[in-house]
Amino acid sequence: MTTTAKRRVRTGLKGNSTATSAEILKDEAVAHLRQDREELLLEWLQSDRVDGVLWMGATTAEQEAESARIYDTCIECLDTLSYEGAEEFAQQMARRAVRGTITSERLLGGMLALRDVYWHSLLRQYFEEPKRLDEVLKLFESVINRVLVIVAEAFSRERERVIKAQQGSIQELSTPVLRLRNGLLLLPIIGMIDSDRARQVTEQLLNAIRDFRARVVVMDITGVAAVDSKVANHLIQTIDAARLLGTTVVITGVSPNIAQTIVTIGVDLSRIETVGDLQGGLDRADRLLGYRVILEEKAVTQAAPTTVV
Amino acid sequence: MPVPILVQSPYLIASVQSALTDADLIGLQNDLFAEAQKRRSHGVVVDVTALDVIDSFSTRTLRSLAAMLRLRGVETVIAGIQPSVAMAMVELGLSMQDVRTATDLEAGLAYLRARPHGTVDRGQ
Secondary structure (H helix, E strand, O other), X not given: OHHHHHHHHHHHHHOOHHHHHHHHHHHHHHHHHHHOHHHHHHHHHOOOOOOOOOOOOOOHHHHHHHHHXXXXXXXXXXXXXXXXXXXXXXXXXXXXXXXXXXXXXXXXXXXXXXXXXXXXXXXHHOOOOHHHHHHHHHXXXXXXXXXXXXXXXXXXXXXXXXXXXXXXXXXXXXXXXXXEEOOEEEEEEEOOOOHHHHHHHHHHHHHHHHHHOOOEEEEEEEEOOOOOHXXXXXXXXXXXXXXXXXXXXXXXXXXXXXXXXXXHHOOOOOOOEEEOOHHHHHHHHHHHHOOOOOOOHHHHHHHHHHHHO | OOOOEEEEOOEEEEEOOOOXXXXXXXXXXXXXXHHHHHHOOOEEEEEOOOOOOOOHHHHXXXXXXXXXXXXXXXXXXXXXXXHHHHHHHHHHOOOOOOOEEEOOHHHHHHHHHHOOOOOOOOOO
């Protein structure tokens, strides 16, 4: 009902007799491809590119059902000249591709093979009438190309979506701000620091300082492999920003490598408190905050048996 | 809008309520100095929690205010700079190196109370 309505609108817009003859031709081609469906499906599944396997690990019945769905979707697009069905289907395929049941290479290859199957079938059908063949192929090619573009786009969109989600979770994981004691935060930095990440680290740290009313932050950079002047500047900016909030930053875990770079490039770290390792840094922080850690002999002797058991 | 100055002897609290014009800042500087002189205050906390923007002029005025008060033996603490403001300031190269900063008003007062009278800390 709706498809005939759409068709009428379209012919109405074109409004001349050639459009109508094209419509008739298109309907004819669609009817033909629907009629030879079983044969063509078989031809497709057995073509070189597909070789009987479109989906890895699917049964033959599933393969057939899925390939029939692709086939019908393409014909539907050709018939109605609307691509909503194709878009929906392409998105589903892309989801499955990301989950690994089908590769984009295989699906796109399969679609190309399907295009050839249609193409040959139309060629055979209109072999005797070159003019009509030309017309029908023109129509068909524009539709199938559009479908291919839709599928390819859905794939790249889906992949981008997954990458974005992963980036988000990596970012969240990469800069935890940990509470150690009242007024004391620990910020372990691991891996590469670039401008984006430095900004994000600063932001998270400052928000944590405000939320937990921290007075001292121990920033451990044991996990930072290398430092250049840019990274050093980022660190200093972070420290300066923290200081504006009234917080002292203690840097720990400066490796010999990094120490040498910092000295060589001449970054001024004199305003910044640095302590050898995390343990020393925590001691320093405790002193700044007025904490004293006392070792109780009793606790140690009591704890010993439980650790042995 | 002028900044209200609250007296909590021996300290003064300047609680900034809204964005400050340049004239407001100069007014704050003068009022605080006069008030500290009158009350013989030991310390001043300027609470800037409500400020979304701290530009170069505000920074300079606050720093010179601290320097002026220091000459009279009064310690100044800037309290409650917002994280986003701090980031913007660092990116613009504005610093408060020679001025004490504190997370919030409470921390600022705690710092002043912990400090022995008559000594002035020159920042960190």
